[in-house]
Every structure is written in structure tokens, then in C-alpha cells.
Amino acid sequence: MRLRTFTERLSFQAPLCPGNLFGHLIATAVPGVEEWRDGVYRRSLRLSFGCGTAALRLFPDHVACTVELSDDRDLAEALTLCRFLLDLDADPAAVDGALAADPLLAPLVEAAPGRRVPRTVDGAEFAIRAVLGQQVSTKAARTHAARLATAHGTPVGDLLLFPLEFDPAELAVPGSRRRTMAALLDALRSGLDLSPGEDRAAARAWLTSLPGFGPWTVETILMRALGDQDAFLPTDLGIRLAAESLGLPTTPAALLRRAEAWRPYRSYAVQHLWATGDHEVNRIPA
Template sequence: MLVSEERAYRAVASRDTRFDGCFVTGVRSTGIYCRPSCPARTPKAGNVEFFPTAAAAQQAGYRSCRRCLPDAVPGSPEWDLRADLAGRAMRLVDDGTVDREGVSGLAARLGYSTRHLTRVLTAELGAGPLALARAHRAHTARLLIETTGLEFIEVAHAAGFASLRQFNDTVREVFATTPTALRDRATRRTAPAKLPTGTLRLRLPLRLPFDAAGTLNFLLAEAVPGVEWGSSTHYGRTLRLPHGTGTAELTPRRQHIAATLRLTDLRDLGSAVTRLRRLLDLDCDPVAVDEALGNDPALSGAVRRAPGIRFPGSVDGPETALRAVLSRGLPREAATRRTAALADELGEPVRGITENTRARLFPRPEAVAEHAARVLPRPSEGSAAVRALAERIAEDDIRVDAGRDDAELRSELRDIGGLDPATAEHVTARVLGEPDSLTPTDPVLLRGAARLGLAPERAELTRHARGWSPWRSYAAMHLRRIGAQQPHTGSEEPPDTEEGRE
């Protein structure tokens, strides 16, 4: 776990919401596991045990608390902090890899045997890959039960269960109730709106504070028309998912993100939610980040102006990599035009699930490799690098996903002709959600450092940034924002509304 047992019990005694998702508490006398902030009476210290994951608590025979719903909390920030096998595996499990490819597929992606992977995950997380995937399926099933009117056989199929019986048994065991009772209770709280088939409205929980305005501004500043859209209050984009396609509309509220998803295949719900959480960095520990960076006098003012700053991640590794190479060395407007031309020419239209008639998926690597020379104007070293990267991805010579080892991915990207170390670092950090990445050659970042009174030289900034570890990615976000003259607007947060729940 991220914290010691003594500190964990203090968090439970004080009902500290900052630790929700970092661990769960099993109460021996009731057989229930809870989130740290559960409003129930605090159990005696000798009567509790702590688990790093809900799957570990379920493996030990505990069932989910009906009052605090411990599976409906922000995810653990530990997976982004950890570059080891357990952290990489957990990111792939959350993306549904076990449901799609089995434990053997997960092990193959990570480069280990099934036996070794199971041994490591059991030792580190208290549960093996099957138990972790089962907990993920149970969470997806609850979302569908409570937010849709799907028949339970359809819910079971979409959540990844092999049969209706397996679905019913898992729901009863994990939640100590039946699917019917779960739906009835949700209906009493909020009558679900009648939505078109494939449309879901969810609440994505997050840790406060959350710099909503700054995060939206960052995403919209580099948005590709058709692939992404939005305003000062919301952000939308198309999604290429394992079983189909979709769109997402995200609107920050006071304590959560209201998400409207439109999916061609409901089996992609779990993957879509996981990827959107990574895109907005919702599992970040903002209190720890702000405390660490705020202790530096040079950054303290920036932290006060933009508390809860996020380091946006990626919903699609190949897309992030290709866009980074397309934009390399170009002004923002020129980079957007170049990327938009590629998406408009080679992207697939998204029809039937959105009213946005211009919505398109970002092109597949195969299409970019074959047609980029025709679409991109004036072939150059940059165009050659885009084609080279697309060909490597299309031929599966390089995988760009959240399960990769950071050093290996960075090295493979650097080996591609025309890709500079800064681009390789940027892609690796965004795709893996690395919290401790900083590129001291970025001119906007250096300009921001100079405006804060820091030496705008690569060597000096690298030396000073050691004090920001392990949160250098967030410090870089502050510097880039100041360097681009885009300070936090300080606008009021939008009002909270009830639009479904996660």
C-alpha cells in the first residue's frame, strides 16, 4: 500500500477522503470492506485489516459496503507511480486486457510467464490477475445495472462475464445483494433518464482539488477538429476502442466529472472509463503534488493560483505518438492544421452514435503509413518520421500502450529515424502517465522557468528540478502554462448536478 497500517488507521478514524482509492479496510466482525472515508462507526484497531485493492479484500472473503460503495472511488495513484511489473499489469487489467486476451495474453504483453506474473501480483496486490479482472468486471456490471435499462443477460455480456449465472454469483458475492436489488435501489435514488441505445451517463469520481479550467484549456489548445471539440465548460472526443468506437462528452462538476458516453459496443465501457480517467489524470494525488511543489518558493505562487493541476494522459497510444511527431517543431496553429488535414483525409467518420456530423476517428497507423506521403504537404524529415513510426506500429514492431516499461518504450521511440529525445520523452510520459517527467529543452518550459526567476538553462533547470521529484511532470505543467502566458483564470467551478453516477 501507499501508506503504513498505522497511518491507514488514522485515515479511517478521521474519515479522510484523500485516501479513498489508496486502500480498502476489511472489518473482521462484519465481513465488509469499506473505503477510508466510510461514515460508519470506526471499528477497533485490532478488528481491521487493510488491502491494497478491492480484489484482495474480495479474495479474503469480504464483501463491498453498501453504504460507502468502496469500488466507486478514484483509483489508486500508486499505479502511475510504479514502473514495475505490478503497476504495468494493473493498468492493463483496468483496460480490460484479461477479459479480451486472458491471463496468457496479459503475461505475453508484459513479457513474463503466466506463473511468474500471478506470483508477483499475488505478492504485491494480494490477488492474482483473474481476481483483479473479476473485480473490474463487477465494477463495470454495477455501472451498467445502475445507469442503464439493459436486460441482465446483456449486462453480463457487456461486462465480460461468460454466463448469466457467473454474473449473478459474482454480484451476490461482491455486493451482498442481487442485480435486481441494485437496480431498484439506484432507481429509488435517481430515476434513470431514457437514453438511446448505447448511450450512458456516468459520474467519474476524482480527488480534490481539481484544476478543471486548466485541464480543459490544455486539451482544447491542441485539439484536432473533428476528433475533439469543446468549450470552456466541456470537452468531447471520439474514441477507438477494443470492440468498436465511441464518443465521450466530459463536463467538470464540483466533485466529479459528468460523462456522457456513446458506444457501438457496451463491452468497451470499462476500457472507455479507464482511458478517460487517464486522459484527465483523475487518479492523481493532488494534495501530495501541491504540498511538494508548494514548498519551492519559485513554484509556490503558481501552485496557489492553480491548485490541483493535472498532467493529461492519453486515450490511445498510437494516436498520441503520431500526433506528437506530426506537431514536432511547428507552431501550435501549424501543427493543428497539419494534424487536422491528416485526420480529415484518412480518419473514419463516426456515424449513428453522435449528432456531431464532423466527428471522425484519428487515422489508424496502417492508413498513415500507406497514405501520409500523399496527404502531408512537402515531404520532409518530419513526414518521414511519421511514416516510419506508423509503419513500426502497424507491423507490431513497437507497442505504444499503458503496459509498457518506460525505459524500453523511450528507447524504442528514439531508435526511429527522425524522432528526437524530447518527442520520445513526451510520448512516453503521456501514454504511461509518468508523474516525474520533465524535458528541459522545451522552449516554452524554459520561458516559464525564466518568468519564475529560475535559470533558463538546461543544466541549471535539471539540477533545480531534482527537488520536485517525484512530481516533475506537474511542475512542468506549471512552467509551460506560465511560459505560454495562460495563467489559471480563477473562474468559479460549474454547479454540481446529478447526471447519473459511477
């Protein structure tokens, strides 16, 4: 497949905190689909007219973006997806100002201003990976996803497009997870659209109706695939541990009530809370 190369500078409003942003993408990267090499994050892109790859390197005042495309008509879409992936259109002054109004979050915001929400360039892919990652470690989730990509992925340059069609019976996961995956794949074929800008209420209702889709999975998909700035994960273990360390309520219902003060930016509060733990998603490898 012949690919044509384009290079662009992606602007953003400073500050931008890179640790959890690139750290999360790197720690969860699917081998073959994504890679981190010499300070550059790369991944494949599924686009309207064809496919391609994107390479992203952070500089103090911009992100250097190199895309390789099979069809030139996809350039604007590819750049938009890269901006969405890195949450480059966020307004850090508004987000930080709102969260810092809470005395318990203020020290976290002061220590790491400009946190972004790491997102995805492909909502359907992300939903499939979210199911693969249910109740397993980050490493195990990557392993399952890499096997799937190797078996069914489509080559694009030296990377692979993550497959959206496969037989769930092939997965080395419990039967209940295979049933959940089958329901998701059927929903995606039937019109479930998890693209940025789609109707979030409709997507939430459809996902919630699927077997095996609890609040954690649904809200994670809303946050990272559809760009919901106000998604929240009160049942997440990392969030509850962070809440305990900060003197916040730890039961999901009480924490959800307390988080009302962080609207409409609860997705960014999630990033700050996650970052209180010592986990690889919070740092860029040396």
C-alpha cells in the same frame, strides 16, 4: 453505426485546477476528432471491441461523463480512458506538497492547487500528432491533423476516429518529417505500444531509436500517452522562459539538475511552469 449511450459520474480528489487541463485539450483539439461546445469536451474513442465517443463536463465534485459505444463490452475501458485523459486518479495533496517544498514553485502551487496533466485516450494517435506538431505552431499542427482525419478518419457518430494508417508521402510537411512519420508508423505496426501502463523504459528506448525523435518529443509522449508523472522537458522554450522568470537555471543541463528536487512529479512541475506564460493552452475559452 448504432451507438448505445451510458452516463457516469467520474470522481476525483479535490482540488482540481481545470484551466490547463481542459485548456490544453481544447487548444490542441483536432477538428472532426474533438470538439468543445457549451462547456463540454467531446472526442472519439478507439476501443478493444469497437469504437465510440465521450463527452466530459466538469462539476465541482465530479466529471459528468457520457459515452456512446458500438459495443457494450467497451464500457469499463472507455471510462478508464476518460479518467486517464483528465488525470482524475492523481493525488493532489501528494503532488502539491512535494512541489510546494521548493520555495520557487510554492507560489505557483498556492495559486493553482490541483493541477493535472492533460493526457490522451490513444497513445498511437498522440505520437502521430506529436510528429505532425514538431517545429510548427499549435494552429499548424491542428491543421495538419485535421486534414489527415478528414482524408482517412473513420466516422463514429458525428466525429471521426483519427487514422493510424496512411501514406506519409501525402503529408504537406518537409521530407525529414515524412521519414520520421514513416519510421513511427512502422514501429507501431511492429509492436510499439504507447498505452497507459506499458513499459515506459522500453517505450522510451524504442522512440529514442527512431529518426527525428529528440528528447522533447519522446518525453512529451511518455508524459501524455503513458502517464509518466516524472517526464520533464528542459529544452522546451516555454519551460526555459518560465525558468528565467522564476530565477531557475535556463540551460537544459542545469535546469535538469535543478529539477531533481521535483521528482517524482516533474510532469506536474511542467504544467505549473507552462502556466506562467500567456498561452491559450492555459485557459478555458469563455
